[in-house]
Amino acid sequence: MQLTGRKSWTLMSLVLVAALAGCTSTSMTRAPVEDRGSAGASARVDPATLPGAENAGKPGYYTVKAGDTVMQIARDHNQNWRDIARWNNLENSNLIEVGQVLRVVPPAVASASAPAPAKPPVPVATQTTPGVAPVAPAVAVAPAPAPAPTSAPPPTAGADDVDFIWPANGTLVAGFDEVKNKGLGIGGKAGDPVLAAADGRVVYAGAGLRGYGNLIILKHNNTFLTAYAHNQSLLVKEDQNVKRGQKIAEMGSTDADRVKLHFEIRRSGKPVDPARYLPPR
Incomplete structure (x- = not known):
């Protein structure tokens, strides 16, 4: 399962939502x-x-x-x-x-990525004294630039790391698979709470993504997104800020064959195994 509208990206946002493997389809139409x-x-x-x-x-x-x-x-x-x-x-x-x-x-x-225009050189005037032969102007010597490093320093380790928690308390019913299932399946009962795995902002809340039912996508920083699918009801709206552990939805079975939460973590737009980022149970 994955969250894109095109099949070439086999999870917004914009908004974490590709071919949706492992889920049944609804009659939702794609934007033309x-x-x-x-x-x-x-x-x-x-x-x-x-x-x-x-x-x-x-x-x-x-x-x-x-x-x-x-x-x-x-x-x-x-x-x-x-x-x-x-x-x-x-x-x-x-x-x-x-x-x-x-x-x-x-x-x-x-705009910030465009290179700044080069500054023109400052002209140097020639000074003369009556009765004395002109003296050639001294050549202005610019400070020697510092030697460039052989390689760019690595980014600060863990600068965008997020302290995730489990979004539901049910049992694990489906593991991560890069081809068939882009996240984890967590079982439970209809109406069980679905929690924000970390602080973030709601970039999508709706049912417009085929195969995911009622879906919420949270953006945590410039690196990480999380998605919460198949909910019975959604309790937050787009552009709303949420806190880690806040109840954002109720578990359901929309566009699924059973009651469960499909949970995804995306790092720089690519699906990763949530089990690597969640605390041990």
């Missing part, structure tokens, strides 16, 4: 992606004329592919889908085009 360059279209569109084409390939931008949704793109880049829509002036966030280039980082971040 218009491919005006596909076979059967009345005319093939030049990619250079699509919105944002001038930014294709630049850091902080993403080129839309067939099957993409704004929500899935936001989740893949650890952003809120509303921010993606705002940064790109999308009047209808449910309609994007194949080949369209979207900004996926805040404008301030993109």
Whole structure:
């Protein structure tokens, strides 16, 4: 099981939600992606004329592919889908085009990454004294730059580490599998409390992701996201801040064959085994 809307990313956010292995499907429809360059279209569109084409390939931008949704793109880049829509002036966030280039980082971040322009050299004036031959100006010697390190220093160890707790008290009914199950299955009874595994912000709360039922996604920092699926009811809303151990949902069986919580941890957008980050029971 995984949380993307496209099958090529086999967990937002934008918003932690790919092909959803191991779950039954509902009749939820995906946000449309218009491919005006596909076979059967009345005319093939030049990619250079699509919105944002001038930014294709630049850091902080993403080129839309067939099957993409704004929500899935936001989740893949650890952003809120509303921010993606705002940064790109999308009047209808449910309609994007194949080949369209979207900004996926805040404008301030993109601007900060641009190199600063080089400063022009300061001219040195030649001084003369009556009756004395001109003296060549002294050459201004800039301080020698410090030698560059042979390699960049490693980032501070554990700078973004999160102290997770178990999100439910039930028994483990499914383990992590990189192909078939992107998280853990925790059994229980309908209505059992589902807890926030760590402090964070709600970047998704709803039932729009096929195979996950009522789903909550929390963003803990720039590295970690967690997802809580198949809930009976959701007790928090998007953009709400929550505390570690806070009850955020009630366990259920939406889009599942039994009552259980499907719990995922994503590190830099990639699913990891939650058992490596949770305390021993």
